[in-house]
Amino acid sequence: MGKLKLVYVCSLRNAAADMAGRRIAYKHETRYMTSPLEHLVTQLNSSDLGELYELTGVIFDDDLTHSLDSQKLQDYGTSRVACNGAWIYPETLKVGNKLVDELLCCVPSSYRKLPKASQAWREGKLDFEQRLESKLDELDADVVLLDGLIVILDQLASDDSAYAQRIVNIHPGITKEASVYQRRGATATLDALYGAQGKKVINWQTMEMVNVDVLDKTGASLHYVDQGIDSGPVIYDVLNTQILPEDTIFELRWNNFQQSLFPAMIQGLHALAKAKIGAEEVR
Template sequence: MQKIKLVYLWSLRNAAADKAGQQVAYKGEQRYMKSPLEFLVQALNDTALGETYDLRGIIYDDDPESPRDRKVIEDYGYQPGQGCHWFYPADLKVQGRSVNELLENVPSSYRSLPLGDPRRVPGKSDFERRLGERLRALEADVVVIDGLLVILDELVREGAEFHRRMVNIHPGITRLESPYERRGAYATLDALYGARGRKVIDWTTRETIDVPVVAMTGASFHYVDNGIDSGEVIFDVLDTPIDPEDTILEMRWNNFHNSLFPALEQGLAILARGLQRK
């Protein structure tokens, strides 16, 4: 049976915030912060996922012309060797091929424009057009999104070419009916506040209110739609206890290993079974 062609789409600036590929402080020790991409590569090499999927490309949307993006990822750069760190081991291979060879950039340049600038709307449309061209060139059947700090529209709306072909791995439970629901860019921090009995009502000022303690979190593998982590859930895992004294990186490490990595692996397996039945 022909393998499913997989493309990985991410934002380097999000991985840099996690200190992916580095040793991080963890309860008085040092632990390696493995990224979801590195985990996926190892799963494709070592598990049955590699018999089902073929990783065709890795696209990042960070803009080399943006001073803000360069500042965020200055410890890494845009390619291995440009900074003092990289997001995974430089010699990492996937299914016999160097991961570095799969890297390419489709910059979301419109983000540099001021909010309210009339050029942002056509700029975003142009980004999605260029991204769609690369996905078609790579013959992508499925696109896994990890930490992309852009909300997609034209590519994923109902009836579009990549509708229900783009999936997101999110570090939080996205089901609205769940008491553990944590959507959006602040999902991890939101969960950490929740374990302390607080809820942020204004992320600009960090104003909080008292709420009942919720000391668990998880991860969701879901289809991408036009909303914020609002697509149909394919598989989720709720298996990360939160220590109120955790740092954000300690909690990220725990959630990656306890919930997000299992959700990614099992979600891809479930997705493959559905695609193979068609």
């Protein structure tokens, strides 16, 4: 069996929120915020992961005609040409002999501009997933890796989809149902940060909190994508990030990427390739 064709799917607005590709304040110094994409490419180039996978595309779903996307990406844009400063990864970043810039493709989730749950919104969401599926077909994707894609895939994650059990997500939190450290959803890092202070936010609009037992660790999970929120079966997880009560969101994000998320992503992709190659050999 040859290399598995890997397609990476993300929301650039999420990478921009992380200050990906730039230096962040960290205690009394600054540190470079490596994006999961940059780390993945580095590993494909320098480790045996590159013997298992070929990165064939990098898809993002942002739509600059959407005012919220435009606001969140005002310093980054959707390419380094329009960027005010460093972009989400270095200009010279290559996977093999190809610049990562050459792999970029936009499949905008424009339906998000429409009234949520309206008929037009539902039709727009279905159209987005169909366009995304067509692009994945064009790239002949064996494995689809989601990282910070801020949409839920209903059709593509269904059991009867051609991409069932082929779409995985790297999440900055433990997603196991039974784990006391479980942190699902978009607020996973903030939940962990408050948890280390013995607090839990029960209303994000009013910031109403309750006291809870202190949990001063967090981690990351590579899991299959289903139609829920970070609820698919776990492929690999790492719980290795210690949290200090005084950590900022960026300090915790940096620590969790380095100590848990990057290892979970790389080891999880190894485990996934082993399972897929094993399944092919059985056939």
